[in-house]
Amino acid sequence: xxRGSVAGMATLVTFHAHPxxxxxxxxxxxxxxxxxxxxxxxxxxxxxxxxxxxEGFLEPGEDLGDRRVREAQASAEIIxxxxxxxxGYRDSxxxxxxxxxDPKCFWQADVEEAARQLAEILRDESAEVLTxxxxxxxxxxxxHIQVHRVGLRAAELAGVSRVFQATFNREHMRRGFEAxxxxxxxxxxxxxxxxxxxxxxxxxAEITAAIDVRPYLETKRATMRAHPSQISEEEFFLxxxxxxxxxxxxxxxxxxxxxxxxxxETDLMAGL
Numbered sequence: 001x002x003r004g005s006v007a008g009m010a011t012l013v014t015f016h017a018h019p020x021x022x023x024x025x026x027x028x029x030x031x032x033x034x035x036x037x038x039x040x041x042x043x044x045x046x047x048x049x050x051x052x053x054x055e056g057f058l059e060p061g062e063d064l065g066d067r068r069v070r071e072a073q074a075s076a077e078i079i080x081x082x083x084x085x086x087x088g089y090r091d092s093x094x095x096x097x098x099x100x101x102d103p104k105c106f107w108q109a110d111v112e113e114a115a116r117q118l119a120e121i122l123r124d125e126s127a128e129v130l131t132x133x134x135x136x137x138x139x140x141x142x143x144h145i146q147v148h149r150v151g152l153r154a155a156e157l158a159g160v161s162r163v164f165q166a167t168f169n170r171e172h173m174r175r176g177f178e179a180x181x182x183x184x185x186x187x188x189x190x191x192x193x194x195x196x197x198x199x200x201x202x203x204x205a206e207i208t209a210a211i212d213v214r215p216y217l218e219t220k221r222a223t224m225r226a227h228p229s230q231i232s233e234e235e236f237f238l239x240x241x242x243x244x245x246x247x248x249x250x251x252x253x254x255x256x257x258x259x260x261x262x263x264x265e266t267d268l269m270a271g272l
Contacts, residue, residue: 010128010272011039013160015118015151017106017133017143018048018091019072020230023223024237025138025166026131027079028213028252029268031220034080038269041083041125042076043118045106045150046143050091050099053229065091067229075226078219083125087117092142100142107142111149118154128272130160134167134255139200164209164254164268168201176247201253208259211266214250221245 012033014026022030022042030040047065058067069086076084089106093099100107106114122130132151137144148165155163213220224231224238231237240248259265 009038010269011041011125012129012131012269013041013043013122013125013127014131015043015045015147015154017045017137017141017147018051019044019068020048020075020224020227021144022072022079023075023220023227023231024249025133026252027075027220027223028216028249029131029211030079030081031216032211032213032267033269035216036269038272039125040079040081041085041121041127042072042079042081043085043087043121044072045087045114045147046089046091047086048091048230050093050097051230054232057229064229068227071227071229075223078222078226085121087114089114092146095140095142105143106146109146109150111146111153114146114150115153115157118150119157122154122158122160127158127160129162129164129268130155131164131166131254131268134165134202136199136202138166138168162256162268164256167207167253167255169204169207169210169251169253170201171204172251172253173201173248176244179247202255205261206255207253207263208256209254209265209268210263211252211254211268212250213252214246217246217250220249 014022014030016022033040048068049065051064051068053064058064073084089109090102090104092105092107099105130151133144133147135148137148152163256265
């Protein structure tokens with residue numbers, strides 16, 4: 001009997017590009033699954049070696065990739081993740097950077113080969129549910145786009161039919177900005193221009209699942225704090241007031257092929 005076949009328990013595998021991606025996009029649904037009695041597994045494609053850190057943050061001789069691996073493991077422990085795996089690819093950096101050309105980076109990975117690695121984990125875990133990213137990787141990051149491609153192919157190879165593409169709700173984000181302006185909390189001049197958010201996330205009409213993760217926001221914020229190399233206390237993720245944080249991160253959004261139109265699901269693990 002596979003691990004995901006134990007009576008009353010299913011297995012959720014969340015696939016991410018870099019350490020810290022899990023806390024922003026899926027920490028809520030991961031913690032919800034844990035509290036509902038399911039097994040949660042985190043798979044990360046890279047160690048995030050190309051991330052930026054403040055001068056003097058790392059200890060002398062400390063490798064950023066090693067530091068970020070430890071941060072991901074700490075985040076996973078906070079959530080209650082039972083297994084953490086790294087596929088071993090190098091961080092590709094932002095789209096258009098020279099690091100995209102590194103033959104060892106995830107952007108250059110053979111999709112079939114990477115998918116076989118992930119599929120092996122999915123089979124070993126008897127996974128019923130997999131999360132990846134939308135086809136634009138939220139905002140066009142090459143490693144995020146590759147998570148989409150590799151994740152969908154791995155699901156095909158392993159026979160996982162319930163695949164959710166994590167995304168951001170573009171209209172919800174814009175409504176939040178507009179409300180903050182109306183309440184005098186944000187200077188209208190600092191508001192992102194429409195063209196600056198045009199490729200961020202997906203239109204609300206394309207989203208098929210909205211998961212209320214407000215009960216797990218304390219966990220979500222704690223996982224962000226577990227990644228100090230990338231998310232400082234001064235970053236807006238942690239510095240924003242509680243009510244803003246709830247509005248911004250209290251719902252996690254997904255697209256599932258064959259569902260909809262409109263939002264028809266509110267629990268990734270429903271019925272399992």
